[in-house]
Amino acid sequence: MHEGSNRPTDNRPTENCPTEKRVCLSGTGVTKVFGAGSRKTVAVDHVDFSFNEGEMISIVGESGSGKTTLVKMLLGLTSVTDGDLYFMGKKRDIRTRRRKKAYWKGIQAIFQDPFSAYNIFKKIDSVLLDCVHMRGGRHLPHEEKIRMISEACGFVNLKYEELTNKYPFELSGGQMQRLMIARIFLLRPKILLADEPTSMIDACSRATILDMLMKLRAEEGMTIVFITHDLGLAYYVSDRLMIMEKGVIVEQGAADEVILNPQHPYTKQLLSDVPKLTEPW
């Protein structure tokens, strides 16, 4: 059975030495409720999870299941209605701006829609320069900053000379999303939350983006939380899967287990939409 899957198993360092696993981000009973009274929406409903260092975790669920809301809570961009979050073993505390900034040095994100993720009035250079500054490079000489930015652009196969002095809307969706990854490369956070990073861009760029995420994990040992609605894709890239339905995590476990031994009917339904997953291509 295992031989049938064509997953890049070599990309999973954590599986080889499970004793070294350290929890970097976890949550218990995390809940988000929008609105009140009759218009109350429970977007995320008492979710428990824990992400280990260096792991690649996928959260899979159809649109509207609360994935983005969960990501925003993990990032500290929206308040948590109920539940506790733990970051690096300690209860997360981001009540002041200084602590928030420190937290965001450790956790970053790539958003779903690259076209709305950039400030259209700012040049690309400033986005990348901000990252250099956030990593404490504010007082570096200008040439050194440019060198770092060029290196980051090179990491995502973009040429800095072709990007400098351009506005985001002059790039294609794929280029914008790659630039987002260049940003992550510069920031080198512990955890990267990638919220459907490939759903809004063309199929050609999609594989490139995935490759780059894998490279980030392999080279930097980053923990990546990959959000997607595509179970096949999730299985292809990740060590662990979490299946989310209407704000509830209905099933989670090692990728192989979940795919080969689905317990929850919703997982089975999702699996039936990707029929050839466990068979050779």
Next chain:
Amino acid sequence: MKNIFKQAFHSPRFVIGFSIFACILLTMLIYPLLMPGNPLEMIGLGTFFRPGTYVSVYDALDADSRTIKLSDADDNRLAKAMSDADRISMMEWLAVAGVPAEDIDLRDTHGLISLWKKYYDPSVRPEGMTKAKRNYYERLNNRLVAVTRADTITMLSPDAETGEMEERGRVAKTDYVNVSDVTNVRRLPLGTDNFGRDMLKELVSACGTSLFIGLVAGGIATFIGLLLGLLAGYIGGLLDDFIMFFTNIFTVIPSFVILILISFSIDQSQRGALTTAVVIGLTSWVWTTRSVRAQVLSLRNRDHVNLSKLSGHSLSRIVLTDILPYIASYVVMAFILQISSGILAEAQLSLLGLGPKTTTTPTLGLMMNWAMLYSAHINGAWWAYYPVILTIALITFSLNLMNTGLDQVFNPQLRS
């Protein structure tokens, strides 16, 4: 940003509005240079002089006169001496005297006069005619005879030493002077107002003051609206509730009522143009606040703001670079509308007598107020209010055109 303003000039509406506005501004700047002096100087003794060119009679007598013989000169003089009512009365007399109606042409002055000379006889007493009417006919006849009788007028002036009257010169019916030879000629294109002030000069000056009031009021309203809208929208929470509480109160009570109350409570002597502008500005920020807040609310959850937060930017930097540029176009449009409504608010206030109390600078609203107080409309002095109304309309029209033009540029969906 630069592109947007370049684009604005491709919108015909914006271009028309801008041109009108630029013309008004240019007139305001250039006219005082050509016609310096106090715009509120009372030059005319009397109210509401008709628009036109005023020639000094005194200087005309000294100017070089030329003889020009015009055949219709006398007829013109007669025509001027006869009103329409006079002509009808003359026709009545002629009818009584037995002239057939088809022979009389009311508009033919020459024919009417010759018939009149032939048939009028002061000794005749037509049956049923009152004494008053007969006296009227006599006076009319005397007047007509006087117009054409004297060929020359002799001018006398007292001798400086003896005080005896001396002949200074004679003016013949055929004497003409060139207007440009007359030393003192005053053009009053819009006549004078009730205080005998040059309307045009006053209007140009008032236009400037009113624009100043509009700018200050609009600036204050836009600034307050923007600030409160940004605070309420971006920071939210208790501050939002607090700001919206006040905004709602101001929305429910019409701002014009508040404006009247505030203006009324300020002492007259302290109500200058600036005070009025500030008061108008302080009462008209409500709608800007509401709409800025609404826009900020939808902006603050966008991903580019989230990304900015994740990049560690401070609140003020996010507001300035990630929120403001996105609403800048809207704020510019709101500002333009606020200027125009500020000018209108001043006009309304002044019309009620609550505008700036000033003896040094006129405003468009004050000019309307004066025209109304001195019953310009009853006196038929159209020049005392129509040009003012037209100016107010032109300014607000051009500002609104610019606004809709910009709207088309900023919201491409509106381009049809």
